[in-house]
Amino acid sequence: MSNGFAHLEQLMSEATGDEKHDWAAISTIHVLWVLYDRVLRYDPQHPQSEDRDRFVLSKGHGPLAFYAILAAKGFFPASELATFTRWDSRLGAHPDRTKVPGAEVSTGSLGHGLPMALGMAIGLRLKGSERRVFALIGDGECNEGSIWESALLAGHQQLHNLTCIAINNHSSTPNLGDLAAKFASFGWATTTINGRDHEQIYAALTHPDRERPTMIVADIRQEEEQ
Amino acid sequence: MIDTRQHMIDVLESMLAEDERLAVVLADISASRFQPHPRVLNLGIMEQTMVSVAAGLALEGFIPVAHSFVPFLVERPFEQLKDDFCYQHLGGNFISSGGSYDYSIEGMTHQGPGDIQILRGLPGMQIVVPGTALEFERLFRQSYANGSPTYYRLSSRSNSSEQQVEFGKLAVMRRGRKGTVLAVGPMLEATLQAVEGLDVTVLYCTTVAPFDGETLRQECAGERLVLVEPYYAGGLSMDVIEAMKPHPISIEAIGVPREILSHYGESEQHDEALGLTPQGIRARIVDSLA
Numbered sequence: 001m002s003n004g005f006a007h008l009e010q011l012m013s014e015a016t017g018d019e020k021h022d023w024a025a026i027s028t029i030h031v032l033w034v035l036y037d038r039v040l041r042y043d044p045q046h047p048q049s050e051d052r053d054r055f056v057l058s059k060g061h062g063p064l065a066f067y068a069i070l071a072a073k074g075f076f077p078a079s080e081l082a083t084f085t086r087w088d089s090r091l092g093a094h095p096d097r098t099k100v101p102g103a104e105v106s107t108g109s110l111g112h113g114l115p116m117a118l119g120m121a122i123g124l125r126l127k128g129s130e131r132r133v134f135a136l137i138g139d140g141e142c143n144e145g146s147i148w149e150s151a152l153l154a155g156h157q158q159l160h161n162l163t164c165i166a167i168n169n170h171s172s173t174p175n176l177g178d179l180a181a182k183f184a185s186f187g188w189a190t191t192t193i194n195g196r197d198h199e200q201i202y203a204a205l206t207h208p209d210r211e212r213p214t215m216i217v218a219d220i221r222q223e224e225e226q
Numbered sequence: 227m228i229d230t231r232q233h234m235i236d237v238l239e240s241m242l243a244e245d246e247r248l249a250v251v252l253a254d255i256s257a258s259r260f261q262p263h264p265r266v267l268n269l270g271i272m273e274q275t276m277v278s279v280a281a282g283l284a285l286e287g288f289i290p291v292a293h294s295f296v297p298f299l300v301e302r303p304f305e306q307l308k309d310d311f312c313y314q315h316l317g318g319n320f321i322s323s324g325g326s327y328d329y330s331i332e333g334m335t336h337q338g339p340g341d342i343q344i345l346r347g348l349p350g351m352q353i354v355v356p357g358t359a360l361e362f363e364r365l366f367r368q369s370y371a372n373g374s375p376t377y378y379r380l381s382s383r384s385n386s387s388e389q390q391v392e393f394g395k396l397a398v399m400r401r402g403r404k405g406t407v408l409a410v411g412p413m414l415e416a417t418l419q420a421v422e423g424l425d426v427t428v429l430y431c432t433t434v435a436p437f438d439g440e441t442l443r444q445e446c447a448g449e450r451l452v453l454v455e456p457y458y459a460g461g462l463s464m465d466v467i468e469a470m471k472p473h474p475i476s477i478e479a480i481g482v483p484r485e486i487l488s489h490y491g492e493s494e495q496h497d498e499a500l501g502l503t504p505q506g507i508r509a510r511i512v513d514s515l516a
Contacts, residue, residue: 098315105285106314109305115275116310119282119290126249126265127286149272153279156270 004072005033005198011068015081024062027169027195027220028136029069034201035134035165036069044074047102053131054120056105058113059138059167060094067091067100075102111144113137114164118150121162121213132208135164139179140171148186154213155187162213163205164188167195169220183215195220230380231323233359235259237366238291242266245371249288251280255295256323277303277320281310284318289371291319295329296338300345300377311375312350318375319366325355325381325412326457326482331490339482342434342457345377352376353434354393355411355456357385365432368393381456383493385415391432396441402426405450405515408442408462410434413454419504420454420511434462439469449474452511455481478514480507 008029036042041053057066064084071078076090083089090099094108104120107113117135124131141147154162166179176182180190189209193200195218208214235256242248242263249265253276257268265288269276273294280290292299299322300307311318326339345351352374356362362380369376389397396408399418402425409417410431421428427447431438455461459481466477483500497503501510 096313106309109309111274112278112306112309115278115306116282116285118275119279119284120286121282122267122279123249123283123286123288126288146272146274146278149275150278153269153272153275 004037008033008068008072011072011078011081012064015064015068015084022062022064023169023222024059024138025065026062027167027222028062029065030196030198030220031136031165031167031201031218032065032069034198035205036073038202039205040134041131042102044102047075050129051131054104054117054133056113056117056120056133056135057095057103057107058117058135059110059141060107060113061138063091063093063095066095070100070102076100110138110141111146115146115150117162117164118154118157118159121154121159122157124161125159131161133162134205135162137164137166138171139166139168139176140173142166142176142179143172143174151183151186151188158187158211159213160209160211163208163216164213165216165218167218167220169222180215180217188213188215190215190217192217192219194218227384227386228359230359230362230382230384231256232259234293234321234362234380237363239263241367241370245289247287247289247371248291249283250291250293251276251283252292253294253298255298256293273298274303274306277306278310280318281306281314281316284311284316289317289319291321291370293321293323295324295336296322296341296379297335300338300341304344307345307351307375308348312348315350316375317371317373319370319378320376321378321380323380325379325383327487327493327496328382330493330496333490334487337487339457341377341379342455342461346435346461350374351435353379354432355379355434356391356432357411357414357430358388359384360388361391361432364391365393379411379457381412383412383456385412389414389430391430394433394436394438396438396445397430397432398441398445399428399430401445401447403447405448405452406446407452407454407511408466409454410462411456413456416502416504416507417454420508424511424515426511426515431462437462437465437469439465442466442469446470446475450476450478450515452478452514453480454507455479458482458484476514478510480510
């Protein structure tokens with residue numbers, strides 16, 4: 001793992017004064033790091049630049065890892081992480097796009113971000129843009145009906161500019177079975193990877209299907225963190 | 227009389243050519259009435275996703291229009307309207323069809339007398355209740371690109387003549403001394419028939435939110451006001467009280483009563499049963515002003 005990634009964990013610890021972090025945040029940090037460090041196209045000085053890739057933290061939960069990466073990449077000062085969830089902070093327990101530079105979408109209620117990402121992908125296609133849309137969902141979020149509406153619609157629309165990463169941190173109450181197979185049956189190109197292996201993450205993020213939306217199931221278990 | 231839903235579609239098709247930011251999302255309903263167009267997207271029967279997709283389009287700079295029947299546009303995707311549009315301060319347009327019991331034979335699953343009061347609970351949501359198809363066009367053209375989420379309640383029940391309505395403004399239909407009657411959207415015609423020979427002011431409201439309290443304060447005659455609304459009765463009560471502060475005002479709220487409607491038949495039969503005919507409205511106005 002890179003020095004940058006180690007710095008990220010340090011930023012999170014400084015923000016909370018605690019080395020133990022919310023599992024909802026920790027389980028996303030590897031994917032988010034690879035995405036922002038090596039894949040996503042953006043300019044932190046111009047976070048709304050038209051020539052950017054879009055990232056949607058669909059589940060909205062555990063945003064500290066997301067905030068730490070935005071800070072590490074220059075969207076706002078890292079010192080601001082210490083204000084997390086305070087009264088006048090821009091950094092709430094769910095991201096607010098009207099406050100956080102680099103947050104494309106306000107999320108928190110599960111099942112909203114992915115369909116909004118579909119709308120963004122459709123919008124980019126209408127504009128003739130080559131830019132990509134990435135959405136991160138959780139396996140628990142896959143209990144929501146709107147996720148499966150979106151799965152159906154993205155497959156039908158052949159939204160090849162959309163890549164969704166499902167962080168399978170095994171928090172779903174109903175047994176989801178083979179999540180990748182389910183999305184494949186809706187017309188997605190799918191792959192399942194180790195959610196903490198940065199090279200697997202990089203390879204999956206940089207090889208999207210040319211005709212179908214891409215689903216990357218990033219499997220990660222809490223006990224492996226010890 | 228012009229068919230309101232068809233005219234809405236004609237207006238949108240015309241405006242798609244005029245404004246390349248406009249994009250229409252549908253969930254099957256009315257989809258077969260639209261000509262194929264790259265910015266008319268029938269997503270299938272998934273109204274929650276339809277509203278979220280509309281928000282995604284808004285994030286990309288489009289001005290989205292989502293359309294369906296009231297229960298599928300307001301009640302099922304309520305949280306999407308709240309989170310994805312109001313909380314994110316995104317502009318978008320939501321055009322319903324089938325106000326209150328327009329679809330009388332379909333039963334309450336397809337009816338929507340609660341739409342306005344549900345949406346009044348959303349900060350920032352603008353609400354438009356046109357009384358005719360041409361009033362819809364006028365109000366839509368004035369407001370569709372104003373950057374706020376806006377709901378348009380369309381009804382197959384129309385007044386027989388157009389008024390020169392303006393978004394966000396009450397229109398003064400007549401002035402009197404004994405009281406004020408405020409009619410909303412398609413209730414204007416029955417209200418004007420009901421007050422014939424009565425010495426009352428009649429105001430016409432086609433923008434429920436933001437409510438034009440200033441005109442009400444200027445024009446309100448007396449301390450008694452009768453609301454005549456085409457949805458659940460009393461939707462504008464708090465707006466009237468707020469506008470008239472510190473002056474006390476007595477309000478009689480005529481509209482659809484809060485009860486489960488269990489009959490089918492024609493909409494006019496529901497009007498009869500609920501006292502929403504000109505005669506029924508007149509009786510309540512006379513009673514409340516006595």
